[in-house]
Ligand SMILES: Nc1ncnc2c1ncn2[C@@H]1O[C@H](COP(=O)(O)OP(=O)(O)OP(=O)(O)O)[C@@H](O)[C@H]1O
Ligand SMILES: Nc1ncnc2c1ncn2[C@@H]1O[C@H](COP(=O)(O)OP(=O)(O)OP(=O)(O)O)[C@@H](O)[C@H]1O
């Protein structure tokens with residue numbers, strides 16, 4: 001029975017895709033049958049995991065998982081239809097629950113399923129939040145990113161009230177942490193005070209290896225696992241998997 | 247007669263808002279009557295320029311410009327209604343041209359108008375691209391950001407064909423440039439080869455001052471104008487203004 005994890009934050013460029021592909025790589029390394037569903041029309045996760053097949057549709061056109069280079073890891077790529085799905089889902093009466101239905105049959109075939117979300121809280125992200133069991137929020141330790149966090153959490157509460165969402169906040173993951181940034185420690189302190197064990201102990205540092213890996217079409221595990229970014233994502237994956245056992 | 251500039255890129259976190267508020271600050275410093283229209287529901291530009299007034303609507307509810315702390319600079323804040331506008335604009339027959347009509351009466355009162363866009367190419371961004379005379383594309387010198395550039399340029403072409411868009415590409419502005427990143431020089435070289443004088447000569451470096459300024463509710467001009475980030479945005483503003491005169 002899979003754990004389904006949405007990785008979402010409407011703030012752009014906070015490390016959603018980087019978090020999905022690298023947590024997934026280490027989960028597969030740990031022996032978990034791992035799937036990544038790319039639900040962002042930008043298709044960045046697909047391009048790293050090697051799934052962009054021209055002409056293929058996305059999960060919303062019943063696309064099936066495609067095995068990645070790394071064993072134990074599969075991807076359902078973004079597909080050309082994903083951009084149009086926003087309007088289709090908006091018009092359809094049960095448009096918010098489509099992904100939940102599409103993910104259901106995949107739960108038996110995998111141990112963990114990650115869903116990469118676009119930088120907004122529109123239909124594709126709403127579908128992911130209603131399909132998932134857990135929410136991981138990558139948070140850049142900077143001012144604008146912090147500003148948007150309460151909005152995202154409020155939206156999840158609305159989905160719990162209105163749409164019987166069962167998603168729990170698995171954790172806030174501090175990303176691109178740079179000790180030279182005055183806000184970095186302030187943000188970390190605030191997050192640990194407010195969220196306690198719902199904030200990952202692992203903190204992802206700003207590390208050039210994490211930005212370079214995707215340009216080689218690789219996860220950090222394949223590109224430079226012993227980099228500071230690699231070690232941090234391994235540690236975050238360990239925390240995530242440990243949490244499954246509880 | 248104002249120059250209307252859309253600052254857009256569907257890739258998240260590439261420096262759209264940072265570019266809008268800082269170019270605007272230096273344009274006002276140069277004596278231009280400058281307006282920022284915040285068309286991103288996140289409202290990051292509004293929170294820096296001091297315009298977030300609870301209960302006030304956005305440009306789409308006829309909200310009027312509010313003077314900022316810096317003289318010569320005004321802002322039309324994001325407003326609570328902006329998020330709902332996406333659906334409203336999608337349903338309305340001439341929904342793509344609403345912002346063009348709302349901006350028209352403002353052109354006589356300002357010399358330059360910047361429009362901050364959200365990280366997508368949905369209705370709010372489409373409206374901005376159809377309301378503007380010029381497009382500035384902030385581009386992070388990293389792999390995912392480069393991947394999305396051709397998609398953005400293709401979309402602008404579609405708007406030219408389908409919706410008689412008159413927007414020209416004023417320039418690609420390299421942001422968060424970090425010489426320690428292997429891709430930085432590669433991206434710069436590629437951009438200069440393909441875009442020649444449609445790429446700003448000025449390059450914005452990764453500079454902690456640019457990330458710290460918004461947390462003090464300030465533009466870089468008020469926070470640390472002699473920082474590397476401040477000097478780079480001054481230089482980019484000079485290039486932009488010089489281009490107006492041609
Ligand atoms: N810890 C890190 N250190 C350095 N660079 C990073 C780190 N995490 C991500 N990056 C780089 O920063 C950029 C933004 O990251 P990413 O694209 O994963 O964010 P995102 O939240 O998925 O963006 P979007 O909102 O567009 O979907 C990318 O170029 C990525 O390679
Ligand atoms: N040159 C720079 N050096 C260092 N930090 C920067 C620089 N430019 C922007 N930042 C910081 O990087 C983050 C992303 O920038 P910004 O929010 O302006 O991007 P954006 O494209 O507007 O994001 P979104 O897609 O969410 O609208 C912010 O925290 C900002 O303060």
Ligand SMILES: [Mg+2]
Pocket residue numbers: 016017018040044117118
């Ligand atoms: Mg992403």
Ligand SMILES: [Mg+2]
Pocket residue numbers: 262263264286290363364
């Ligand atoms: Mg922005």
